[in-house]
Amino acid sequence: MINAFRADIPRLGRVLFRVDAGKVAGLSFGHLERCAVLSRQLLRAGAAATTFLMRPLPDGLARARALGLEVALPELWLKALADGDVLIVDLPFPPEDQVIRAARQAGAYLALLDDTGRDLLPCDLVLNSSVLAEPSMYPRAKKTLLGPAYCILEERYAAARHHGSGDAGLPVVLLTLGGSDPTGLTVRVLRALGALGGAAPACRLQVVLGPGFGEASAVEQAREKLSLASQLHVSPADMLPLFTGCDLAVCAGGRTLYELRALGTPTLALASAPHEARQIDAFLRLGLLQCGVTSWSEDAFLHKLRLMLSRQTRRPTGEDT
Structure with a gap:
């Protein structure tokens, strides 16, 4: 470029x-x-x-x-x-x-x-x-x-590739929804998972809050209600290890979507604005994205998350993403 x-x-x-x-x-x-x-x-x-x-x-x-x-x-x-x-x-x-x-x-x-x-x-x-x-x-x-x-993109993205967690146990799901997440998707996702209790899809969460995130207390409250193990990353200095080392990324429809696509990371995209919905829809039509939700719906998100996690558990070890 x-x-x-x-x-x-x-x-x-x-x-x-x-x-x-x-x-x-x-x-x-x-x-x-x-x-x-x-x-x-x-x-x-x-x-x-x-x-x-x-x-x-x-x-x-x-x-x-x-x-x-x-x-x-x-x-x-x-x-x-x-x-x-x-x-x-x-x-x-x-x-x-x-x-x-x-x-x-x-x-x-x-x-x-x-x-x-x-x-x-x-x-x-x-x-x-x-x-x-x-x-x-x-x-x-x-x-x-x-x-x-x-x-x-940084030059090192051209050389890096998604490799996953390499863990035979629970898959690692990375939740990263923008630098400021103005529509509160992070909290919505965590609350949707927390409401399921023990029926939540089996996984380990890595939750990223960007440099402009303003609802840290709401995130902590939502995390307390999770039956899933979760780890919080606040404005991490380097996202690349998180992108390549997760088994599934949940992101918004902006720049991160392109970074994950370049790395080959399995991705579920959630639109946080109308222009992101159009972008996610185009990615889906062109076969550049596995799953996406263009308008927030708790049921649609949980359905797509379960679908993506089932694909991860079926993938043989070492299979390219």
């Missing part, structure tokens, strides 16, 4: 990212996470420096600094844009007018990272790794890089 992205940039000097993250409506942490990956790749490819232009949302800034990123307020840097700079916009909403104006006046190269399918701004390049992406979505872009082949 990085080679295709880099090849279209005439000069790779300073790279500025206009991105936000935080626990606010319509925003998550996925945009920041993928920009952090792209930043590291561009620095290795020869970029002079990378800076993240972010609004002062406390949780987002804290996550950016935890990732070791240089952060500045947008208004402090837009005036300093120069010819040869690269400005990458990754927002779920149209960027500020002054962002586009400053980039055009400076002659900066303007790229958009998108997964909404909306023509948010005129730009030199659009990268949308969604299975739903089509060229007609971006009539104002000079060039497009579209589809899962352009998903921004």
